Amino acid sequence: xxxxxxxxxxxxxxxETFMTALNSGADAIxxxxxxxxxxxxxxNFTDKEMRECINLAHLxxxxxxxxxxxxIKNDEFKEVENIVDNAIDANIDAFIIQDxxxxxxxxxxxxxxxxxxxxxxxxxxxxxxxxAKNLGFSRIVLSREVKLTDIKRIKEETNxxxxxxxxxxxxxxxxxxxxxxxxxxxKSGNRGECLQLCRLPYRVENKNGYFLxxxxxxxxxxxxxxxxxxxxxxxxxxxxxxxxxxxxxxQSYRRVIDGLSTAKEEKEKxxxxxxxxxxxxxxxxxxxxxxRIINPTYQNxxxxxxxxxxxxxxxxxxxxxxVYSEHNIVQGDGIKFLxxxxxxxVGNVYNLGKNKYKLFSKTRPKIAEKISLMVDSEYEKxxxxxxxxxxxxxxxxxxxxxxxxxxxxxxxxxxxxQLDNVCPKAINKITSQQEIVDNITKLGNTVFEIDNCMVIxxxxxxxxxxxxxxxxxxxxxLINQLLIKNCPNTVQKVAFELGKTNSKKIKLTxxxxxxxxxxxxxxxxxxxxxxxxxxxxxxxxxxNQKIYxxxxxxxxxxxxxxxxxVSKLDTSVGIFACNISGLSFKRDIIVNxxxxxxxDYSLAFLxxxxxxxxxxxxxxxxxxxxxxxxxxxxxxxxxxxxxxYKTVLYGNCKSCMSDKxxxxxxxxxxxxxxxxxxxxxxxxxxxxxxxxxxxxx
Numbered sequence: 001x002x003x004x005x006x007x008x009x010x011x012x013x014x015x016e017t018f019m020t021a022l023n024s025g026a027d028a029i030x031x032x033x034x035x036x037x038x039x040x041x042x043x044n045f046t047d048k049e050m051r052e053c054i055n056l057a058h059l060x061x062x063x064x065x066x067x068x069x070x071x072i073k074n075d076e077f078k079e080v081e082n083i084v085d086n087a088i089d090a091n092i093d094a095f096i097i098q099d100x101x102x103x104x105x106x107x108x109x110x111x112x113x114x115x116x117x118x119x120x121x122x123x124x125x126x127x128x129x130x131x132a133k134n135l136g137f138s139r140i141v142l143s144r145e146v147k148l149t150d151i152k153r154i155k156e157e158t159n160x161x162x163x164x165x166x167x168x169x170x171x172x173x174x175x176x177x178x179x180x181x182x183x184x185x186x187k188s189g190n191r192g193e194c195l196q197l198c199r200l201p202y203r204v205e206n207k208n209g210y211f212l213x214x215x216x217x218x219x220x221x222x223x224x225x226x227x228x229x230x231x232x233x234x235x236x237x238x239x240x241x242x243x244x245x246x247x248x249x250x251q252s253y254r255r256v257i258d259g260l261s262t263a264k265e266e267k268e269k270x271x272x273x274x275x276x277x278x279x280x281x282x283x284x285x286x287x288x289x290x291x292r293i294i295n296p297t298y299q300n301x302x303x304x305x306x307x308x309x310x311x312x313x314x315x316x317x318x319x320x321x322x323v324y325s326e327h328n329i330v331q332g333d334g335i336k337f338l339x340x341x342x343x344x345x346v347g348n349v350y351n352l353g354k355n356k357y358k359l360f361s362k363t364r365p366k367i368a369e370k371i372s373l374m375v376d377s378e379y380e381k382x383x384x385x386x387x388x389x390x391x392x393x394x395x396x397x398x399x400x401x402x403x404x405x406x407x408x409x410x411x412x413x414x415x416x417x418q419l420d421n422v423c424p425k426a427i428n429k430i431t432s433q434q435e436i437v438d439n440i441t442k443l444g445n446t447v448f449e450i451d452n453c454m455v456i457x458x459x460x461x462x463x464x465x466x467x468x469x470x471x472x473x474x475x476x477x478l479i480n481q482l483l484i485k486n487c488p489n490t491v492q493k494v495a496f497e498l499g500k501t502n503s504k505k506i507k508l509t510x511x512x513x514x515x516x517x518x519x520x521x522x523x524x525x526x527x528x529x530x531x532x533x534x535x536x537x538x539x540x541x542x543x544n545q546k547i548y549x550x551x552x553x554x555x556x557x558x559x560x561x562x563x564x565x566v567s568k569l570d571t572s573v574g575i576f577a578c579n580i581s582g583l584s585f586k587r588d589i590i591v592n593x594x595x596x597x598x599x600d601y602s603l604a605f606l607x608x609x610x611x612x613x614x615x616x617x618x619x620x621x622x623x624x625x626x627x628x629x630x631x632x633x634x635x636x637x638x639x640x641x642x643x644x645y646k647t648v649l650y651g652n653c654k655s656c657m658s659d660k661x662x663x664x665x666x667x668x669x670x671x672x673x674x675x676x677x678x679x680x681x682x683x684x685x686x687x688x689x690x691x692x693x694x695x696x697x
Contacts, residue, residue, distance in 0.1 A: 091487050393451050403423070512526050
C-alpha cells in the first residue's frame with residue numbers, strides 16, 4: 001500500500017444509510033437535500049436531518065458533501081440559494097455541482113465556498129480540468145470514462161483534487177449527456193428523474209438483449225494503481241442502495257485501503273452483495289470502446305444460486321412452495337425464481353429439516369426451477385451492526401481542598417474541566433478510586449469509548465451526581481472542541497447581481513463530408529475521423545464560407561491531436577464545443593446542447609469567457625429557455641464509449657462493422673466518430689427549431 005492518505009467517499013440516501021456509511025468507516029459522505037439532486041427517488045434530507053448528520057460526522061472528522069448536481073432553471077435560483085444558505089449554516093464541507101451557471105453564481109455569491117465539479121459536468125481530459133479550475137472548483141469528479149493515463153496527467157498539470165468512482169452502477173452514456181429519458185418521457189436524468197431506459201431490453205439486428213445495460217464497476221483490485229495515478233477520493237455509487245450494500249462496499253474498500261485484507265477476499269463479498277453477472281474491473285481505464293462494459297444477459301442483481309423448487313401447490317390466493325436449499329432461508333431474505341424478474345421478500349418460512357423449506361409467493365415457479373439468493377438478511381444484519389466510536393483518555397484528579405478536575409484527550413484535542421466547589425474530606429465513607437472510575441466511564445449512547453482512565457484522589461467524598469456532572473461537562477466541552485476543529489472554513493455571503501447577458505443566433509448546417517458542398521449558411525463540420533487529412537479541406541472552404549470544427553468528447557491524448565489540427569486551421573475557423581474542454585480554444589466558439597446551458601447564469605459564464613452563441617437544450621423540460629439556437633435533425637441522445645458493434649455483432653477492430661446500420665427498437669440509430677478510439681452516438685430525429693440543421697445520417 002502506498003503511503004498517501006486517500007479519502008473513502010460513501011453515498012447515502014437517508015439517515016439510516018448515513019449511519020451505516022459512518023459506522024462502516026467512510027472518510028466522507030455525500031447526500032442530497034429534498035430538491036435539486038440527481039437522486040430524487042431517494043428519501044434525501046431535510047435541513048434539520050442534514051444538520052444533525054453533519055455534526056455527528058464532524059465529531060469523527062468525517063466530511064459531508066451536498067449534491068446539487070442537476071441543472072437549474074432561472075426561476076429556481078432563489079430556492080437553491082436557500083438550500084445553500086442552510087447547508088453552509090450547518091457547516092457542510094463542499095457542494096457537488098453540475099450546472100455551469102450554478103457554479104458561476106455560487107463562486108460570485110459566496111466567498112470561500114468549496115465546489116466539487118460533478119461527474120455530470122463531463123470532465124474527461126486535461127483541458128476540461130483546467131476550465132473547471134479557472135471556474136473555481138477545488139475538486140473534480142472525473143467522468144467514469146477517463147483513462148488511467150488521463151488521471152495521471154490531470155493531476156500533474158492541475159494539482160486539483162481528483163475524485164473517481166470505484167464501485168457501483170455505471171451510466172452507459174457519457175456523463176451528463178444522456179437525454180433518452182427526457183426526450184421520450186420528459187423525465188430528465190439531468191434533473192434526477194432518470195427512468196433508466198438503458199436497463200430495458202432492446203431489439204437490434206433481430207436479437208433481443210440488454211444492449212445498453214452496463215455491468216457494475218468494481219476497482220477494488222486497482223486501489224494502488226489509482227492512488228499512484230493521483231486519485232484523492234475513492235467514490236462509491238449508491239444513494240438508492242440498501243444499508244447492506246453500503247455497509248459491505250464501504251467496509252471492503254476500507255479494509256483494502258488500510259491494508260487489512262486482500263482485494264481478492266473483499267471482491268468475493270462484493271459479488272455477494274450486488275453484481276450484474278460480472279464486474280467491470282476498469283475497462284474504461286485501459287481501453288477505448290471496450291464492449292465488456294455491457295452484459296446483454298443481465299440488467300440487475302443476479303444473486304447466488306442456493307437451491308431449487310421441489311414442490312408447488314395452490315394456497316388461498318398464493319402458492320405454497322417447497323424448496324431445497326443448503327442456505328438457511330429465514331424471514332427477511334430476498335430470493336428470486338429465475339423465471340421472474342422480481343425479487344421476493346421472504347415472509348413466513350418453515351424449516352422442514354434436511355435442507356427443505358416451505359414458503360409462500362404470489363408467483364408460481366416451475367418444479368426444478370433454480371432459486372437465487374438476492375438478499376442474505378442475516379449476513380446483512382451482521383455487517384450493518386458495526387459501530388464506530390471515538391477512543392478517549394480520561395484522567396480525574398479529586399483531592400481534598402481542590403476542585404475536582406477532569407482531563408480528556410481525543411484526536412490531538414485535550415480539554416480540562418472543573419466543578420465549582422472543592423472536594424470535601426470524607427467523614428464517614430471515602431469515595432474510592434474504583435467508584436470514580438465506574439461512574440466517570442458511563443458514557444451511555446455517546447460516540448465515545450474509554451481507551452484509558454486514570455484517577456488520582458485521596459480521602460475525599462464525591463457524590464455520584466458530582467461525578468456525573470464532571471463527566472457531562474467534560475464531554476460537552478470535548479464535543480464543542482471537536483466540532484470547532486473539524487468545522488470547514490468560513491463562507492461569506494456577498495452581494496452579487498446578474499448583469500446583462502448577450503446571446504446571438506445564426507443559421508448553421510452540420511455536415512460530416514466537405515466534398516461537393518452546396519450550402520450557403522455557415523457550416524459545422526463533424527468529421528468521422530479526426531486526423532490531419534481534414535486540415536486542407538477546411539482551410540479551402542474557409543476562404544469563402546464560415547466554418548466551425550466540431551470538437552467532441554475525447555481523452556487528453558486525443559485532444560492533443562485535435563489541438564494540433566486546430567493550430568493549423570485558418571484563424572477564421574470557429575469551434576463547435578461539445579464538451580467543457582472545447583471552451584479552451586481562443587476562437588469563435590459555439591457551445592452545443594451537450595454543455596447544458598439552461599439558465600442566465602450559464603450564459604453569463606459563457607459571456608465572461610467571450611462566448612455568446614450556444615445551442616438550446618433538446619430536453620423538453622428546458623424548452624422555456626430558448627436564448628440559444630434550436631436544433632433539427634439526427635440528435636445524439638447518448639454518447640457511448642463502448643463499441644455496440646462488438647456487443648451486438650461480436651465484431652472486432654480488425655474487421656470493423658461500423659458501416660452496417662444498427663437500429664435499436666426501430667427508433668434509434670448509431671453514428672460513429674473516431675480520434676484514436678471510437679465513440680458512438682445513439683441518435684433520433686428531433687425538430688426543436690430550424691437554426692441548426694443536422695444533415696448527417
